[in-house]
Amino acid sequence: MSERYSRQIAFSGIGEQGQVKLLRSRVAIIGLGALGTIAVNNLCRTGVGFIRLIDKDRVELINLHRQALYYEQDASGSIPKAAAAFDRLTKINSGITLEPVVAKVDATNIETLINDVDLALDCTDNIETRCIINEACDKLRKPWIYAGVLASAGLTMNVIPGETACFRCLYPDPPLPGSYPTCADVGVINSVTAVIASMESAEAIKILINSPDVRKNLFQIDVWNNSSGYINIGKNPDCPVCGRHEYENLKEPPD
Numbered sequence: 341m342s343e344r345y346s347r348q349i350a351f352s353g354i355g356e357q358g359q360v361k362l363l364r365s366r367v368a369i370i371g372l373g374a375l376g377t378i379a380v381n382n383l384c385r386t387g388v389g390f391i392r393l394i395d396k397d398r399v400e401l402i403n404l405h406r407q408a409l410y411y412e413q414d415a416s417g418s419i420p421k422a423a424a425a426f427d428r429l430t431k432i433n434s435g436i437t438l439e440p441v442v443a444k445v446d447a448t449n450i451e452t453l454i455n456d457v458d459l460a461l462d463c464t465d466n467i468e469t470r471c472i473i474n475e476a477c478d479k480l481r482k483p484w485i486y487a488g489v490l491a492s493a494g495l496t497m498n499v500i501p502g503e504t505a506c507f508r509c510l511y512p513d514p515p516l517p518g519s520y521p522t523c524a525d526v527g528v529i530n531s532v533t534a535v536i537a538s539m540e541s542a543e544a545i546k547i548l549i550n551s552p553d554v555r556k557n558l559f560q561i562d563v564w565n566n567s568s569g570y571i572n573i574g575k576n577p578d579c580p581v582c583g584r585h586e587y588e589n590l591k592e593p594p595d
Contacts, residue, residue, distance in 0.1 A: 344435070345387055358549040359387060363436075365548040366390040366457040370445055370473060372421040373397075374406040374528065375487050376463030378537030379544070381408060384429045386545060390437045393429075394453060395421040396444040406530035445469055447590050450476040459547055460484040461540060465523065467514050468589075474499065474507035475587040483547055486510075487540045491526045492564030494536035497557070497573065498543050504556055505573040506582040532563045 342349060342356075349359050365388050369380045372395035383391060399407075399414040399421055407421075414424045422440035429438050443449060445464075450472050454460045460482060462473055470486060477484045478501050486507055487496040499506050508514075539559055546554045561568035580586045 348386065353551060353553065354545070354549065358545075358551075361549045362387050362545065363389045365459070366392075367544065367548070368392040368394060368454050368457045368460045369463055370394050370453075370460060370469070371463035371465065372407075372409075372425050373403065373463065373465065374530065374533035375489065375537040375540065376461070377407045377409040377425065378534050379461055379463055379487075379541045380425060380429065381432070382538065382541035383544060384433050384436065384438070386541070387433070387436065388544075388548065390439070390457070391429075392439045392441060392453065392457060393422045393425050394441045394443060394445060395425075396442060397421050399424055406528065406533050408534075445472065447472055450590070451480060454482055454484075455480060457482070459544055461544060462486045463537070463540075466517070467511070467520070468517055470507055471514055471589045475581055475590050477501065478506060478581050478585065479587055479590065485540050485543055485547075487536050489528055489533050489536050490521065490523060492529055492532050493560070493562040494532045495558055495560040496536050496540050496543070497559070498547065498555055500547070500554070501582065505575045506579060508581040509576045509579050510558070510573050512576070512579075529563070532561070535561060535563060 345359050348354055349356050367388050369376050372393055398418045399410045401415045403410060409425050409428045420442045422442045426438050426440040454476060462470055473484055481501045483500045485498050543555055558571045558573050577583050
């Protein structure tokens with residue numbers, strides 16, 4: 341351990357005890373696109389002991405400009421992202437456990453997917469899935485990290501049940517599906533996905549080792565307009581999710 345992670349252990353914020361905690365930690369990466377491939381690459385190299393790789397999609401040519409783990413042959417072969425990521429990451433770090441899951445995250449499986457992990461990372465591209473993650477993590481008392489990018493801007497926020505605001509506090513009235521712009525509409529550049537995913541993975545490390553430096557506010561940046569900053573998000577005591585613990589998105593639709 342000491343040789344492989346020596347530069348990391350030498351960092352006072354982690355040290356040998358922190359590295360041991362990382363090797364014993366379990367993480368679920370939900371979404372293996374632009375954010376997920378950067379974040380999981382960082383955490384794999386960091387030595388997180390178990391990583392669940394979750395994505396329903398297959399690699400396409402349009403992914404390659406920003407999704408760092410995939411090759412042209414993955415796109416031409418329409419390889420599932422979870423399988424392609426597993427193949428790359430096992431070559432990077434054979435000393436950790438990786439579990440590929442080709443599945444769409446929804447109300448029927450989210451609790452199973454995160455029940456046995458210490459932390460979930462949101463690397464998705466839609467608010468509906470984030471609402472499901474938020475409710476499941478509040479119900480199971482699991483910390484998770486929200487992250488999103490669009491065009492040249494991005495943001496990320498740690499959600500720690502009982503301590504911080506949750507996703508519903510941030511978005512009290514989530515927009516309806518199809519009512520908000522997407523990367524397909526306005527584009528996205530790979531520099532902002534790399535920044536946000538790196539911030540997300542840094543916070544993941546801090547949460548996993550119980551660092552006192554875990555960020556409690558929202559970080560946002562626009563790499564094109566050269567702006568960045570932090571916003572304090574207040575915890576809403578009457579929030580349907582973290583205040584009243586009502587989980588409307590976890591209810592399975594009737595047959």
